[in-house]
Each structure stands twice: as C-alpha cells, then as structure tokens.
C-alpha cells in the first residue's frame with residue numbers, strides 16, 4: 001500500500017541520515033588539535049569517556065543537564081521569555097502529538113484501555129496539542145518576520161523548519177475539520193457499525209449526527225422533530241457513542257468544520273478529505289526523512305551537546321573528545337540568534353556588513369570549514385574578519401541556550417585559519433591575538449608560527465595605518481557625530497562619566513605599557529571625557545582606540561555604568577567607516 005511504502009522509505013532515509021550525521025561527528029574536524037587524531041581514535045575516546053562518566057558521580061550532572069537545560073530550557077527562559085514560550089509550546093505540543101497521535105498504536109492503545117481518537121479526553125487533547133504547536137509556530141513567525149529583532153537573521157533553513165511544521169499542523173487540523181463534516185465518512189461508519197438498523201432508525205441517526213456531531217448531509221437538514229432525534233439518539237447510543245464524544249471539545253477542528261460547512265458537501269464530493277489525508281501524511285513523511293539534514297536535527301544534537309558540555313572540562317577531557325564535541329556543537333545550534341543579540345561586536349555589523357561578525361552566522365561558516373569544503377580566498381577572508389573582530393568576551397557562550405562552548409569553537413577556528421595563512425587586513429587590536437590564541441593549551445612550536453603570522457598581519461595592516469593617519473583631519477560633523485553616539489543604544493552613556501579613572505586602572509592594555517600615555521595617547525577615562533567635550537581630534541588620534549582589545553573590564557568596573565568599551569567600539573566603527581570612504585574616494589576602489 002502506498003502509505004506503508006512511503007512510510008518505510010521515509011524511515012529508511014531518516015535512519016541513513018542519522019547514521020551519516022553521527023559519522024560526521026567523528027570525521028569532521030576544526031582546530032589544530034583535531035588535525036592529528038583519527039576517526040577511530042575519536043570513536044574509542046568517546047566510548048571510553050561515556051563509560052567513565054556513567055560510572056562516576058557525574059551521572060547526576062548529566063541528568064540535570066538533560067532535564068533542566070534540554071527539556072525545560074532553563075537557560076532560554078532566563079534569556080528571552082517569548083522565545084522560551086515558543087520553544088516550549090512547539091516542543092511539548094509536537095512530542096505529545098508524536099507519541100499519542102502518530103504513534104498511537106504503540107503508546108495510546110496499550111496505555112489506555114478505553115482509547116479511541118474520537119472520544120474525550122483524547123479528541124480534546126489532540127486538538128490542544130495541535131493548538132500548542134500552531135501558537136508556537138505563530139510566535140516563531142512573529143519573532144522572525146514582524147519583530148525584526150536586531151541581529152536575528154532568518155535563512156532558508158529556518159524558513160523550512162517553520163514551513164514544514166506549519167504544513168503538518170494546518171493540514172492535520174483541516175483534515176479533522178473536513179472529516180467531521182464529511183458525509184462519506186458518516187456513511188462508511190454507518191455501514192460498519194449500524195448495518196442492522198431500519199430505514200426510520202437511520203433517518204433518526206442521521207438527524208442526530210447532523211444536529212449534534214457536525215455531519216453535513218445532502219438529504220437531512222434541520223430543524224428535526226423531537227421524535228426523530230429521540231429515535232436517532234437510541235441508535236446512536238447503541239452503535240456509536242462508545243467511540244464518539246461530541247467533536248465540539250476539539251475547538252480548532254470543530255471551528256474549522258463550522259467554517260467549512262457551507263462548502264462541506266462539495267469538498268466531500270471532490271474527495272478533499274482524502275486529499276488532505278495525503279497532504280498531511282506526505283508532509284509528515286517528508287519532515288521525517290529530511291529531519292537529519294535540516295535544522296530540526298537539533299532535537300537530537302542539542303541534548304547530546306548540552307550533556308557533553310555539562311560533564312566535559314577543557315583541562316581534563318581528551319583532545320579527541322573535544323574535537324568530536326565541537327563538530328557536534330555545530331549541529332546543536334538552533335540558529336536562535338541569542339548569541340548575536342549579546343555579542344559585544346555585534347554593533348560593528350552595522351559598519352562592516354560581514355555576516356561572519358555575528359556568532360550565530362559564524363557557525364554556518366564553521367560548518368563549511370569543518371566539512372573541509374573548498375573555500376575561495378574571498379570566503380576565507382570574510383570568515384577571518386569575523387573571527388578576528390571577536391573579542392573573546394564570552395558573552396555568547398554564557399547566553400547560548402544550546403550550551404555550545406562558542407568560545408572554544410572560535411579558538412579552534414582561529415588556529416585553523418591562521419594555519420592556512422590568511423592574516424586579517426582589518427585588525428582591531430594587536431592584543432586580541434594573544435588572548436584569542438589561548439596560548440596555554442597550545443604546543444609551543446605551533447603557537448610560535450601562528451603568532452608570527454599574526455604579528456606580520458598586524459604590522460602589514462595598512463588599514464590600521466590609514467585610520468591612524470586619518471585621525472586629525474577626520475572631518476566629521478561635530479553635532480552629527482555626537483548625536484550618533486547619543487543615539488546609539490550601546491554608546492549613549494558617556495556623559496555620565498565623572499572621571500574617577502577606575503576604567504583606566506582596570507584596563508589590561510594600559511597595564512601592559514610602562515608609560516601608557518606615550519603610546520596610547522588618551523587612556524579610557526580620558527577618552528570618555530574627551531567625547532563629552534567633543535574633542536574629536538584627540539579622540540581619534542588616541543592609540544588607545546586601536547589597542548583596546550574589547551575585554552569589557554573597564555565597562556564592568558565603572559561605577560557610573562558608562563559603557564566604556566561600547567563607546568570605544570562605536571568610535572572605532574565610525575573611524576573605520578570614514579577611513580573606507582576616504583580610501584575609496586582617493587583610489588576609486590571600493591574597500
């Protein structure tokens with residue numbers, strides 16, 4: 001039968017896809033450490049690690065991560081309530097539908113002796129679960145297409161995930177709505193369960209179903225007399241009641257049936273209920289078969305990644321397991337955008353429209369990198385730019401509801417990229433490299449080479465020179481610049497500075513120099529003051545701007561809640577934008 005055949009095909013593709021995905025967890029690689037480890041060694045280390053974890057006290061940690069972080073999404077709840085609500089509605093609604101409706105043969109029937117999909121509470125619950133998913137999908141659409149949250153990008157994968165869920169749910173509700181009104185269905189049922197009834201009884205039954213069950217009959221139209229209804233009720237109670245509660249409790253489906261009522265007969269004649277049945281099942285099968293290749297695969301990858309991250313520590317875990325975890329993490333990303341909303345350099349995206357600046361988008365590039373895809377020098381360059389603009393501030397890692405250690409991913413990717421030899425042209429701080437390279441975990445010889453490449457990159461970074469040169473004749477409209485800073489959500493706080501110097505004392509860059517003023521020009525507190533006084537020449541000629549590595553320590557310490565680091569970032573992006581304009585104007589080449 002067509003139904004069985006397509007179910008088996010879908011299941012086979014699903015299983016193969018799943019196996020393929022797990023295979024890539026052990027064969028794809030990011031980072032210099034992963035390069036020398038074979039897939040077999042990684043499988044071995046993973047098995048060993050799992051056995052060791054299961055027989056240690058960490059099992060509690062594991063369960064905690066599974067229930068609190070993966071199922072209840074505690075982290076997402078703290079971060080963004082609306083997103084949490086969306087996820088919870090879709091996840092629980094869908095899982096309950098899957099277990100109690102799609103797999104009813106294996107779950108509902110053995111579990112409940114009285115189970116029939118058409119009696120209460122089951123008829124009501126199925127509708128309720130469907131409504132949960134539909135509301136969840138509605139919130140997802142609202143967030144992605146109407147709220148237009150800054151840095152929340154929507155790509156074709158997100159659209160597919162939303163679309164397939166929407167088609168499955170809507171076709172399901174429409175199908176049930178159409179079935180409620182369907183006269184063909186009614187006749188089939190009567191054939192099966194009331195064949196012994198006589199003509200008058202059947203008339204009564206039909207009247208009863210038209211009156212109370214939403215059946216749309218071509219012959220029987222109300223109002224009916226009490227005797228007919230009474231007669232129908234008797235037959236109904238004998239033949240139908242044990243399996244049928246009134247469908248009104250399935251609010252969505254019954255509402256749909258009411259809406260379809262005027263055209264129900266035509267729809268029934270055109271076999272629309274059967275067509276909807278095909279649409280519903282095909283959508284489910286397509287969803288199932290494509291699941292391992294779509295973002296929905298996170299249903300599997302995210303809990304695994306959350307649990308792996310809960311029990312793994314960088315210092316004690318085998319490098320083979322870290323390599324595996326990092327590939328797994330790429331599949332665990334749900335593209336929710338939380339990291340990008342929190343990213344300290346997210347603001348730079350407005351000046352430099354490189355998607356790789358946003359952590360949620362960098363993940364996509366890392367997937368290509370991990371799979372070993374051929375990337376053009378241009379693509380590598382844009383990935384690099386994004387990587388190097390990252391300040392390793394940890395904000396993304398702390399915020400990620402999938403528990404991905406983004407920080408470590410960036411470290412690994414930087415190593416890979418540096419090893420490929422593409423030093424970044426537009427470096428924001430020479431100090432970023434030293435932190436970014438996570439020196440302590442690296443082998444000396446390899447680090448020396450990487451840091452040499454990095455150093456050369458900075459020295460040759462013509463853009464830094466151009467920007468520095470530009471500083472004094474930076475013909476910026478005075479009020480335009482100040483109002484830009486004041487309008488910036490990130491930078492508007494500079495005027496609260498009362499020059500206590502706390503920021504400068506906290507700054508590791510300032511501490512790095514014996515006579516900081518000589519190299520840096522202005523220190524962070526002086527820059528905040530100078531911005532208040534609109535001393536743009538001073539501000540933009542300060543080396544501090546370009547040595548700042550965006551560590552946010554100044555901002556954290558400021559007693560006046562001045563967003564010191566954010567102000568510095570805004571200033572840098574203004575300067576870079578101007579520098580690009582100037583270079584373009586002079587050379588005629590767009591940079």
Ligand code: HEC
Nearest residue numbers: 116117118179180185186189190193194209215239240243
């Ligand atoms: C043994 C249980 C059982 C009995 C008895 C029974 N039905 Fe059903 N009926 C069902 C099930 C199960 C469905 C849903 C089938 C499906 O999902 O396609 C259904 C579906 C229907 C539908 C389509 C609407 C819907 O909700 O899916 C109608 C109309 C219907 N039955 C009428 C009757 C009438 C009239 C009688 C009595 C003469 C009757 N049924 C007796 C189990 C039963």
Ligand code: SF4
Nearest residue numbers: 343390391393394396
């Ligand atoms: S670590 Fe990098 S990517 Fe993550 S929030 Fe900080 S700057 Fe953004």
Ligand code: SF4
Nearest residue numbers: 333334336337339400
């Ligand atoms: S990395 Fe985490 S926070 Fe960022 S988009 Fe992916 S799941 Fe969301």
Ligand code: SF4
Nearest residue numbers: 497500501503525558
């Ligand atoms: S710590 Fe804050 S208030 Fe103090 S000088 Fe720095 S920016 Fe101003």
Ligand code: SF4
Nearest residue numbers: 507548549551552554
């Ligand atoms: S963010 Fe602040 S503390 Fe950190 S380097 Fe820049 S100015 Fe110094």
